[in-house]
Amino acid sequence: MKIDAADFASRIETYQQRVDASLERWLPGAEVHPQRLHRAMRYAVLAPGKRVRPILVYATAATLDVDLARVDGAAAAAEIIHAYSLIHDDLPAMDDDDLRRGRPTCHREFDEATAILAGDALQALAFYILSHDPAMTGSARARLQMIEKLALFSGSRGMAGGQAIDLAAVGRTLNVAELETMHIHKTGALIRTCVQLAALSAPRLGKKRFRALDSYAKCIGLSFQVMDDILDVVGNTATLGKTQGADSARDKPTYPSIIGLDASWEKARELHNGALQALSIFGEEADVLRYISAWFVERKS
Numbered sequence: 001m002k003i004d005a006a007d008f009a010s011r012i013e014t015y016q017q018r019v020d021a022s023l024e025r026w027l028p029g030a031e032v033h034p035q036r037l038h039r040a041m042r043y044a045v046l047a048p049g050k051r052v053r054p055i056l057v058y059a060t061a062a063t064l065d066v067d068l069a070r071v072d073g074a075a076a077a078a079e080i081i082h083a084y085s086l087i088h089d090d091l092p093a094m095d096d097d098d099l100r101r102g103r104p105t106c107h108r109e110f111d112e113a114t115a116i117l118a119g120d121a122l123q124a125l126a127f128y129i130l131s132h133d134p135a136m137t138g139s140a141r142a143r144l145q146m147i148e149k150l151a152l153f154s155g156s157r158g159m160a161g162g163q164a165i166d167l168a169a170v171g172r173t174l175n176v177a178e179l180e181t182m183h184i185h186k187t188g189a190l191i192r193t194c195v196q197l198a199a200l201s202a203p204r205l206g207k208k209r210f211r212a213l214d215s216y217a218k219c220i221g222l223s224f225q226v227m228d229d230i231l232d233v234v235g236n237t238a239t240l241g242k243t244q245g246a247d248s249a250r251d252k253p254t255y256p257s258i259i260g261l262d263a264s265w266e267k268a269r270e271l272h273n274g275a276l277q278a279l280s281i282f283g284e285e286a287d288v289l290r291y292i293s294a295w296f297v298e299r300k301s
């Protein structure tokens with residue numbers, strides 16, 4: 001279906017509401033024992049984030065004509081892994097941030113030990129959902145592949161590995177290739193997983209379309225982070241909901257600090273073009289994914 005900007009905006013809203021309902025179904029209630037831990041998990045996950053990762057799961061499923069009910073669990077699992085990574089990233093041992101999604105970070109609102117546990121428990125919950133959600137798939141093989149993808153891309157060879165590279169890079173000079181490796185792991189891997197989880201829900205997808213979607217995901221995973229680096233320089237704290245300038249204050253290598261602001265914008269545009277190119281084998285059904293790529297490089301938060 002051909003969509004315009006207004007359709008896209010309404011789809012984003014629908015997907016955000018849809019994943020919020022799914023998250024509410026999977027998260028333990030605030031009154032469930034141990035209440036403090038469950039309150040911290042809910043605080044971090046249900047805070048007003050953009051829900052970019054679930055949006056990608058739903059948009060990919062819609063492109064492939066997969067019933068969205070089949071990916072509600074995958075969408076929630078991706079957002080839950082993301083929320084755990086933000087909690088841990090904000091801890092004093094890592095970035096030591098006070099503000100996230102416009103609110104005090106989890107360890108500021110609760111305490112450090114509770115925040116660590118909330119992150120741990122969220123990570124486990126994401127895998128519980130993928131292994132348990134009855135609506136997801138009838139195929140045990142597809143379910144296992146989804147669990148495998150999420151484990152691989154969020155672990156030491158994906159997001160957590162990227163975070164390790166990031167921590168080791170503070171105060172050091174990286175070249176562009178090293179910076180790209182860090183970003184591909186830290187941010188790109190989970191974004192790539194989202195597209196793959198939805199693709200694995202589509203029976204008879206075929207290697208060609210799977211690869212095309214994966215190359216799209218690689219481009220937008222990196223463009224998202226290039227923009228994150230740019231926004232750290234040109235954004236503002238109120239719109240971002242997190243501390244603007246935090247990366248440069250910590251002397252972190254970023255695209256603007258290594259190649260400059262203009263070249264960083266250019267890089268984001270090139271990646272957007274690469275994403276569109278990757279989708280060229282699809283017709284109008286992939287328009288929502290094209291809009292997502294444009295959104296990533298135009299976003300202000």
Ligand code: GRG
Nearest residue numbers: 049050051052085088089101159160163187228
């Ligand atoms: C601690 C294992 C571990 C990993 C942390 C994702 C991550 C790795 C750190 C988050 C810090 C950060 C600024 C990462 C770069 C880009 C990014 C993932 C930003 C936050 O994602 P958004 O913009 O946030 O989608 P919202 O709040 O909208 O969900």
